[in-house]
Amino acid sequence: xxxxxxxxxxxxxxxxxxxxxxxxxxxxxxxxxxxxxxxxxxxxxxxxxxxxxxxxxxxxxxxxxxxxxxxxxxxxxxxxxxxxxxxxxxxxxxxxxxxxxxxxxxxxxxxxxxxxxxxxxxxxxxxxxxxxxxxxxxxxxxxxxxxxxxxxxxxxxxxxxxxxxxxxxxxxxxxxxxxxxxxxxxxxxxxxxxxxxxxxxxxxxxxxxxxxxxxxxxxxxxxxxxxxxxxxxxxxxxxxxxxxxxxxxxxxxxxxxxxxxxxxxxxxxxxxxxxxxxxxxxxxxxxxxxxxxxxxxxxxxxxxxxxxxxxxxxxxxxxxxxxxxxxxxxxxxxxxxxxxxxxxxxxxxxxxxxxxxxxxxxxxxxxxxxxxxxxxxxxxxxxxxxxxxxxxxxxxxxxxxxxxxxxxxxxxxxxxxxxxxxxxxxxxxxxxxxxxxxxxxxxxxxxxxxxxxxxxxxxxxxxxxxxxxxxxxxxxxxxxxxxxxxxxxxxxxxxxxxxxxxxxxxxxxxxxxxxxxxxxxxxxxxxxxxxxxxxxxxxxxxxxxxxxxxxxxxxxxxxxxxxxxxxxxxxxxxxxxxxx
Numbered sequence: 001x002x003x004x005x006x007x008x009x010x011x012x013x014x015x016x017x018x019x020x021x022x023x024x025x026x027x028x029x030x031x032x033x034x035x036x037x038x039x040x041x042x043x044x045x046x047x048x049x050x051x052x053x054x055x056x057x058x059x060x061x062x063x064x065x066x067x068x069x070x071x072x073x074x075x076x077x078x079x080x081x082x083x084x085x086x087x088x089x090x091x092x093x094x095x096x097x098x099x100x101x102x103x104x105x106x107x108x109x110x111x112x113x114x115x116x117x118x119x120x121x122x123x124x125x126x127x128x129x130x131x132x133x134x135x136x137x138x139x140x141x142x143x144x145x146x147x148x149x150x151x152x153x154x155x156x157x158x159x160x161x162x163x164x165x166x167x168x169x170x171x172x173x174x175x176x177x178x179x180x181x182x183x184x185x186x187x188x189x190x191x192x193x194x195x196x197x198x199x200x201x202x203x204x205x206x207x208x209x210x211x212x213x214x215x216x217x218x219x220x221x222x223x224x225x226x227x228x229x230x231x232x233x234x235x236x237x238x239x240x241x242x243x244x245x246x247x248x249x250x251x252x253x254x255x256x257x258x259x260x261x262x263x264x265x266x267x268x269x270x271x272x273x274x275x276x277x278x279x280x281x282x283x284x285x286x287x288x289x290x291x292x293x294x295x296x297x298x299x300x301x302x303x304x305x306x307x308x309x310x311x312x313x314x315x316x317x318x319x320x321x322x323x324x325x326x327x328x329x330x331x332x333x334x335x336x337x338x339x340x341x342x343x344x345x346x347x348x349x350x351x352x353x354x355x356x357x358x359x360x361x362x363x364x365x366x367x368x369x370x371x372x373x374x375x376x377x378x379x380x381x382x383x384x385x386x387x388x389x390x391x392x393x394x395x396x397x398x399x400x401x402x403x404x405x406x407x408x409x410x411x412x413x414x415x416x417x418x419x420x421x422x423x424x425x426x427x428x429x430x431x432x433x434x435x436x437x438x439x440x441x442x443x444x445x446x447x448x449x450x451x452x453x454x455x456x457x458x459x460x461x462x463x464x465x466x467x468x469x470x471x472x473x474x475x476x477x478x479x480x481x482x483x484x485x486x487x488x489x490x491x492x493x494x495x496x497x498x499x500x501x502x503x504x505x506x507x508x509x510x511x512x513x514x515x516x517x518x519x520x521x522x523x524x525x526x527x528x529x530x531x532x533x534x535x536x537x538x539x540x541x542x543x544x545x546x547x548x549x550x551x552x553x554x555x556x557x558x559x560x561x562x563x564x565x566x567x568x569x570x571x572x573x574x575x576x577x578x579x580x
Contacts (some may be wrong), residue, residue: 175235333406463500477512
C-alpha cells in the first residue's frame with residue numbers, strides 16, 4: 001500500500017499558535033486531497049496532476065483511510081478553545097471530513113455497488129465536460145487523461161467483484177439502467193462522444209490540433225471503446241447473476257448502521273431515519289393542504305385530481321422540442337437575474353449558460369441539474385436541462401431555474417469559491433455539505449413568491465409540486481432502507497402525491513435505491529433555512545432586510561446545518577442589538 005508522503009507542515013508546531021497550526025494542517029490536508037483526487041486539482045487550476053483523472057483502486061482507498069487517521073490525531077492536538085470563531089468552525093469541519101473518510105472505509109463504501117445514478121461512465125462524462133482546450137499543451141494533457149480511463153474502469157471492476165464476494169450486491173432493478181448508460185456512450189459515433197466533446201468547440205481546420213484529433217480517434221478505437229465494452233460485458237454477463245432482489249440497505253452487511261451513518265453524513269444532523277420519516281409525512285400533509293387551496297383558486301374546487309388531469313392533458317403545459325425548452329429557460333433565467341440585486345448584495349463574478357442534456361442520457365438523469373463553473377474559471381457554469389421536453393412541463397420551469405441557476409446552485413457555489421478567507425478544503429469542498437447546498441437551492445425555489453413568479457395558480461402549483469417531490473423523498477428513502485418498502489410501493493406512493501410521468505418517478509425511486517440517504521438532504525436543509533428566516537422575522541420584524549439575511553446565509557461558507565444555525569443566530573442577535 002502506498003503511503004501519504006506529506007507532513008512537511010508538522011515541523012515547528014511547538015513554537016506556533018493554535019491558529020497557525022490549524023492553517024498549516026488544513027493546507028497539508030488540501031495538498032493531500034489534490035494528490036488523491038486529480039480532478040479537484042484540475043478544477044482549481046493546479047497543473048501538477050493534469051495528466052491523471054482518478055485514483056480509485058482498493059489500495060487508494062486503504063491509503064486515504066490511514067492518512068485520515070493520522071491527520072485526525074494531529075488535529076486533536078490543536079486546542080480549539082484558542083481559535084477564532086471562523087477557525088473553530090474550520091477545526092470542527094476538518095474533524096468531520098477526516099472522520100467521514102475513516103467511517104466510509106470502515107463501512108466499505110468503496111466495495112459497495114453505488115452505481116446509480118453515479119455510474120463510472122457518468123462520473124467520467126462529468127469530469128470530461130469541464131475540460132477546455134486552448135493550446136497544444138491542453139490537448140496533450142487531455143489525451144493523457146483519457147489514456148488512464150481503461151485503468152480506472154479496471155479498478156472499478158475489481159472493486160465491484162471484491163464487494164460482491166464480501167456480500168455487497170447491486171439491487172437487480174438498477175442493472176438495466178447502468179447498462180443503458182454504458183450503451184448510450186458506445187452507441188454514439190466518435191464525433192458525438194463524450195471523449196471528443198472538448199474538441200468539438202475548436203475550429204475544424206486549426207492545424208495546431210490536427211495531430212491530437214487523429215491520435216484521439218485512434219485512442220477511442222484501440223482503448224476507450226474496448227474498455228467500455230469490457231465494462232458492459234462484465235456487468236451483463238458476469239455480474240448480473242450476483243445481483244440481489246431486495247432493494248434496501250437493511251439487506252446488506254452492516255446495512256442498517258451504514259444507512260444511519262449516511263443519514264448523518266448527508267443531512268449533517270443527528271436526526272434519526274424514523275424522525276425524518278415522520279417529518280416527511282407531516283410535510284406531505286402540509287403541502288397537500290396548500291395544493292388543495294391552489295386547486296380551488298384555479299377553479300377546480302377541492303378536486304386536485306381534476307386539476308392534475310388538466311395539467312397532464314393540456315398540450316400548452318409541454319413544449320415540443322428540446323430547443324424550445326432551452327430557449328424558454330434562457331428567457332426566464334434573464335428575467336430572474338434582473339431582480340437578483342433586490343435580494344442579494346453579494347453577486348458572483350462568474351457567468352453561466354443553459355444547455356440541453358443529450359437525449360441518449362436524458363432518460364437516466366433528472367429533468368435538470370447544475371454543473372458549477374470550475375474554480376479555475378476556465379469555463380462557465382452550466383444549467384443542464386433535459387433533452388426530453390415531456391419530462392419538464394412548464395409548471396416546473398420557475399422552480400427548476402431558481403434551484404439550479406441563479407440564485408440557486410450556480411450562483412451560490414460561485415460565491416463560495418470567491419471566499420478567499422476560507423481554507424481551501426472548505427472553499428472548494430462545498431459538495432461535501434449537501435444539506436447546506438441543496439437546502440439553499442430548495443429555499444431559492446420559495447423565493448419565487450418574493451419575486452412574484454408564482455402569482456398564477458398553475459405556476460404556484462408547479463412550485464408546490466416540486467416541494468412535494470422533495471417531501472415524499474423523506475418518506476420513500478427511509479421507507480425503502482429502513483421500513484422494507486418494495487420498489488412498487490415506493491413508486492405507488494410517489495404517484496399518489498405527484499403528477500410526474502411514471503418514467504420519471506421510476507427513475508427517482510431507483511435513484512433512492514442506488515444512492516441511499518442523499519435525497520434526504522434537500523428538504524432537511526430547506527426546513528432549517530426556512531426556520532432561520534422565520535426566527536429572524538420573529539426577532540427583527542420589519543427591520544429584517546432580506547438582502548442582508550441572504551448575504552449572511554451565503555457568507556457562512558460551506559457548513560453543517562448546526563454550524564449554519566449558530567452562525568445565523570449570532571447574526572440575528574447582532575442585528576437585534578444594533579437596532580436596539
